[in-house]
Amino acid sequence: MIKVVVDDRKRVLDAAEVKAIVDEAHRVNVRIAAHATSDQAIQVAIQGGVDSVEHGDEATDATFQAMARYGVFLVATHWTAQTLRDIYLPSYRGTPQEAEAAAVRGYLEKSRASLQRALKSGVRIVAGSDMWMRYPGKTRGERT
Numbered sequence: 001m002i003k004v005v006v007d008d009r010k011r012v013l014d015a016a017e018v019k020a021i022v023d024e025a026h027r028v029n030v031r032i033a034a035h036a037t038s039d040q041a042i043q044v045a046i047q048g049g050v051d052s053v054e055h056g057d058e059a060t061d062a063t064f065q066a067m068a069r070y071g072v073f074l075v076a077t078h079w080t081a082q083t084l085r086d087i088y089l090p091s092y093r094g095t096p097q098e099a100e101a102a103a104v105r106g107y108l109e110k111s112r113a114s115l116q117r118a119l120k121s122g123v124r125i126v127a128g129s130d131m132w133m134r135y136p137g138k139t140r141g142e143r144t
């Protein structure tokens, strides 16, 4: 399996680029996982023929429906409340505790809603980890 970064904060590959990668990989029975967070990038990944989308954070219902139609798996990489507290919230040091709790609740509500929309659309969801951030006291394989 090869993971292709379809979008990052600077650019989004186009469907022709993704398709060229996918075609070459599939020719030798290698699967392509697409790092795609924006709806645009997820659509590009689907058009390019990827086997899975990692993250899929901003997928619309129509995009989830396209993933289901083309058999593209979703590797949802939503964070747990504990991960948010361990990694994300330390950046909020100095803010009132209630603001932190509200941030966690907001994230979790958005995550649950996204997963429910994916399931309702018929997207096949698989487990995976894409935790690239440093996590105090944990190896990459122990991070969630």
Ligand SMILES: [Zn+2]
Pocket: 035, 036, 054, 055, 130
């Ligand atoms: Zn990723």
